[in-house]
Amino acid sequence: MERVVKLFQDNGLVVAFLCVGVIMLFAEVISKKLTRGKVPAPAIAIVAGLVLAYIGGDYSGGKKGIADLPLFQGFALMGSGMLRDFAIVATAMGASVVVMRKTGLLGAVSLIIGILVAFVFGVAIAYMWGIRGAVELTTIGAGSCTYIVGPVTGAALGASSEIIALSIATGVVKAMVVAIGTPIFARSIDSTIHILR
């Protein structure tokens, strides 16, 4: 048994690949079967990550979530700032200048207003909640843009892991609300436009 534990510890990153792969698989099945695709699989997987982090922290009393358990140390390397930023830059692959142009002025204005509204109101709500530090407020506000911008901003500013966790949770809630809400609200927005005209 001791040798098995050592094997897991020595190959932490590979163990993390396996575990996250299993999480993603379950998230995809839950997304498809239980929510009929309404809640996106990544959001479910990130909720699973939050739960694992809670369990890890509760079990070990540490601050690094699941990575405080010797068997799952590799999560820290897989989720490190370096790999995270590397993968985020890679997502620019999917960006197409042609498609960006197609969305035109409406797309550009929506993008800017969308970010501004999320950030400003995110910061305002966090302030009303009693959070005061500029770094903490900015990280929560960024989390209200997306669950990626939150942790990237928080890490760049040196926010605590606790605040980063909050900003991820914020972003996940937002992603779920948008994913579920958009099809529902699309009709009423459409009819409101008709009334406004």
Place this chain on the structure above:
Amino acid sequence: MVIYGVALLAFSFIGGQLMGELLGEALNIDANVGGVGFGMMILIFLKQWLSVKGFFRESVSEGIAFWNNMYVPIIVAMTATQNVKAAVSSGLLAVLVGIIPVAIGFALIPYLARFIKGKSHDGTGS
């Protein structure tokens, strides 16, 4: 070769991080300002440029596509290593900040659409 794609991504990443450091220094902020964003812009630009030149082959693209697909799993791993236990007491804040700005955003869409429609009717040519 796949490594060319990975190296191209690495070049964009490091270039972006350097620009972020420079901007941070210029603004007198002790942080990397926008390094990831600059990296993405460099990658988009290089991809476009290499495609036009005919150097952006399938195998090169695969080296970047792999990391593109690893993005969500890496975020899941990162999430699992945060101090969630300490954050749970403020969990309701995450729910509020996740919902309220989105609701405001939805409410703004009709006005935004009307504004844009008015603009494009002004004869500025859309």
